[in-house]
Amino acid sequence: MADLRQFKLPDVGEGLTEGEILSWLVAVGDTVTVNQPLCEVETAKAAVELPSPFAGTVTELLFEPGTTVDVGAPIITIDIGGDAPAAAPSAAPAAAAEATGSGLIGETNANGRTAVLVGYGPRSTEARRRPRRNGAAAATRATAPQVLPEADYGSGSDRPPLLATAPDATVKPVRHGGLETGRAAEAHATAADAAPAPVTSSAPGRGALRPLAKPPVRKYAKDLGIDLSTVTGTGAGGVITRADVDAALATPTSPAPSGFGAETGNRDTRIPIKGVRKHTAAAMVASAFTAPHVTEFLTVDVTRMMKLRERLALRPELAGVKVSPLLFVAKALLLAAGRHPMVNSSWDEAAQEIVVHGAVNLGIAAATPRGLVVPNIKDAGRLSLAELAGALTDLTATARAGKTQPAEMSGGTITITNVGVFGVDTGTPILNPGESAILAFGAIRDMPWVHKGKVVPRKVTQLALSFDHRIIDGELGSRFLADVGALLHDPGTALVF
Known part of the structure; x- marks a missing residue:
C-alpha cells in the first residue's frame, strides 16, 4: 500500500x-x-x-x-x-x-525540534560515497581523473585545475520529463565516433540531450543569454568551456536565446535577480545607506615585500602552499588590527552598543560564477604564516568551485578585497554588512619612485580602506591604514608590533 x-x-x-x-x-x-x-x-x-x-x-x-x-x-x-x-x-x-530530541529531516519530534540538515536525524547507512542512480553503469565508469580546462572556471594562475571523473560513453543519463538531471547529465558523454540519438518527449521543448558543461559555465552562458545547444564544446569529451561560450558570444550569427525570437545581432538580455546576486545586492544597498562610509587611500612601495616573498617561497615551512602578495596583506592587516582593536568591531543598532570582537574572522571577497561571496577565516589571528597561506588557498578554491557553505560566510569581522588580480589599481569598497572596515588591495606595478634620492623603478601598489565613521574616526582609520602600509613596505617592521 x-x-x-x-x-x-x-x-x-x-x-x-x-x-x-x-x-x-x-x-x-x-x-x-x-x-x-x-x-x-x-x-x-x-x-x-x-x-x-x-x-x-x-x-x-x-x-x-x-x-x-x-x-x-x-x-x-x-x-x-x-x-x-x-x-x-x-x-x-x-x-x-x-x-x-532529533528527528528525521523536515519533521518535528515530540520535543518540538525540527531537524533540517544532514546529521540531525538518525543515519541508517554507513558512511560512503554518494549513491549512483544507475548502479550497473556506475560500476563500469572509468575512474582515471582528468584535469578540466582552466577556462571552465576562468583564467588566472590563482585558480587550480579541477579534477573530474573521466566520462564513460556507456553511462546513460537519468532523465526527468525528458531532461537530464543534475550530475547525471554531466556524467553522460558520447562515443568517439557516434552521436547520440535524440530523445523524444511529449513535453514541448524537451527533445534534445542537454549539452555537456560544468554548472559555472551553464550559469555564465545563461547570464549572457547564450543557448548552450548552439555551442560546440572544445573541452575533453566535448565539454563546453567558458572560452567556447565567449566565442559563441563574439559570433554575430549566434541564435538568439529562448524568448527573443529569431533575430540576431544586438539584443537586450534579461537576467533574473536571485540567489547570491539578489542577497549581495540587498546587503550592499543596506550597508551603503546604513553605515556612513569613508574611504582613505595609500600608495606603498612594496619592493622589499616582493623580495621577501621570493625567499619565503623557498622555505620548507611553506612548501606546498602559495606564498602570494595577498598573504602578506592579510598578515599585515591582522597585525594592525591587534594594535587597533576598534577597527575589528561592529555597530549594534538594536542594543545601541559597539561590539569589539575578540577574534578576527578575516573575510576574503571572492568572485565566483554565482556572484560575489565573502567567506571568512575564523580567528585568523591565531594562525601562523604557513597556516594562513593554507587557509587562504582552501577558501578561494572552495569559493570558486561554488562549494562555500553558509556557516563559512557568516560571522566575518573585517574583509579584504583583492582588486589587483583584475589589474585594477584601487577602488572604494562597500563595507560587508555588520563590519566596520574593508581593505582594497590593488595591482602591484613597476613604477618610477623616489628611492634614496633617485628616481628608480620600484614595485608599487595602492591600498584603499573604507570604514564606518560611526565607529572609526579619521585618526584611527589613518593610523590603521598607515600601519598596514608600513608592514607591506618593510615586513621587518612586524618585529615591533
Whole structure:
C-alpha cells in the first residue's frame, strides 16, 4: 500500500525564505535511502545538497530545475510504503536520536525540534560515497581523473585545475520529463565516433540531450543569454568551456536565446535577480545607506615585500602552499588590527552598543560564477604564516568551485578585497554588512619612485580602506591604514608590533 510523504524545502541557512532548485539528483521511479542527496539548491548564501528524510520510491518531483521555491513548500513526494527497500536503522541510533530530541529531516519530534540538515536525524547507512542512480553503469565508469580546462572556471594562475571523473560513453543519463538531471547529465558523454540519438518527449521543448558543461559555465552562458545547444564544446569529451561560450558570444550569427525570437545581432538580455546576486545586492544597498562610509587611500612601495616573498617561497615551512602578495596583506592587516582593536568591531543598532570582537574572522571577497561571496577565516589571528597561506588557498578554491557553505560566510569581522588580480589599481569598497572596515588591495606595478634620492623603478601598489565613521574616526582609520602600509613596505617592521 502506498504511503506518500512530501519533503518540504527546509531553511538551510539562517532565516532564509527561499531557494532555487539547481538540479535534481534523483528521478521519478528511483529508490532512495535516508540521507541520500535529492537535489542541489542555491540559496542567498550558498549551493547545498538536500538529503532525503525518507527511504522509499520517488513518485513526483514538484518543481522543475531553475524554479525558486519558498521555504516550507513541498518539493518532492516519496512513497515509503510497499516493498521499497529501506535501510533498517539499528536500535542504538534510533535510541540516541530519541534521547537527543532529533528527528528525521523536515519533521518535528515530540520535543518540538525540527531537524533540517544532514546529521540531525538518525543515519541508517554507513558512511560512503554518494549513491549512483544507475548502479550497473556506475560500476563500469572509468575512474582515471582528468584535469578540466582552466577556462571552465576562468583564467588566472590563482585558480587550480579541477579534477573530474573521466566520462564513460556507456553511462546513460537519468532523465526527468525528458531532461537530464543534475550530475547525471554531466556524467553522460558520447562515443568517439557516434552521436547520440535524440530523445523524444511529449513535453514541448524537451527533445534534445542537454549539452555537456560544468554548472559555472551553464550559469555564465545563461547570464549572457547564450543557448548552450548552439555551442560546440572544445573541452575533453566535448565539454563546453567558458572560452567556447565567449566565442559563441563574439559570433554575430549566434541564435538568439529562448524568448527573443529569431533575430540576431544586438539584443537586450534579461537576467533574473536571485540567489547570491539578489542577497549581495540587498546587503550592499543596506550597508551603503546604513553605515556612513569613508574611504582613505595609500600608495606603498612594496619592493622589499616582493623580495621577501621570493625567499619565503623557498622555505620548507611553506612548501606546498602559495606564498602570494595577498598573504602578506592579510598578515599585515591582522597585525594592525591587534594594535587597533576598534577597527575589528561592529555597530549594534538594536542594543545601541559597539561590539569589539575578540577574534578576527578575516573575510576574503571572492568572485565566483554565482556572484560575489565573502567567506571568512575564523580567528585568523591565531594562525601562523604557513597556516594562513593554507587557509587562504582552501577558501578561494572552495569559493570558486561554488562549494562555500553558509556557516563559512557568516560571522566575518573585517574583509579584504583583492582588486589587483583584475589589474585594477584601487577602488572604494562597500563595507560587508555588520563590519566596520574593508581593505582594497590593488595591482602591484613597476613604477618610477623616489628611492634614496633617485628616481628608480620600484614595485608599487595602492591600498584603499573604507570604514564606518560611526565607529572609526579619521585618526584611527589613518593610523590603521598607515600601519598596514608600513608592514607591506618593510615586513621587518612586524618585529615591533
